[in-house]
Amino acid sequence: MTTLGDRSSFERSADYVQSLARGLAVLRVFDRDHPSMSMAAIAARSGLSRAAARRLVLTLQHLGYVRVLGRDFTLSPRVLELGFGFLGSLNLTDLVQPLMEDLSRRVDESCSMAVLDDQSIVYVARVPIRKVMTVSLGVGARLPAYCSSMGRTLLAGLGDAQLNAWLKACKPIAHTEHTVTDLRQLRRLIEDVRAEGYAYVEQELELGLCSIAVPVRNREGHVAAALNIGMRFHEGARRRAVEALAPALRETASAIERCTPPDWLPAGSI
Helix, strand or coil, rough: CCCCCHHHHHHHHCCCHHHHHHHHHHCCCEEEEEEEEECCHHHHHCCCCCCHHHHHHHHHHHCCCCEEEECCECHHHHHHHHHHHHHHHHHHHHHHHHHHHHHHHHHCCEEEEEEEEEEEEEEEEEEEECCCCCCCCCCCCCCCCCCCHHHHHHHHCCCCHHHHHHHHCCCCCCCCCCCCCCCHHHHHHHHHHHHHHCCEECCCCCCCCCEEEEEEEEECEEEEEEEEEECCCCCCHHCCCCCCCCHHHHHHHHHHHHHHCCCCCCCCCC
């Protein structure tokens, strides 16, 4: 994982391609809440001038990654090539999906796997049993790392220096009355995950939702991904999660570790 200092230093070097970074910034401004935008909105959300945003949007349109929607612009399906190229290189469908499907059947709950991408987690595999969140989740979906069970599991796998840099950049907001936004408390929770080997999060991301996650390690023993089970909150949910679901998760995580190739996901790779 690149530290903030490393990023700043590299961005001042001759190897840094600013136009590429700006083009990717334009792609990232589109999300569930902003599926289509005017040129002015794209410029504002990306922090670019209108002239720079216009050149980038028109170039992305020419390449097929952006299309016109009335007076606005929106992403085209071609952007999926970028994500699915990464996922295809992991052979996740062949290697991981059957194991996750078996776990979901056994516990009768939804199961997901994610990796860390800066301040977010990104879903790389998912087996939904029932909808437990108002937000639609699928491969490529992103959630904040600080208040999700998979996020805290992945953060617990970082080295101290990496975690310090991550916390320094973290700007948590309260999604519910239960969301932990104090960084000192968040660090303590992450340290608890390191000690206990699992992360349990209850109604911090959305009311009525809780989840438990465990790490998935690569052949070097580093945390490469996180595997979780999400469920409706109910009295006794924590006890069930810790006593029944955590062992099932660990069993599946171990099976995934055994079947993945040696070069699978170096720690902190994305």
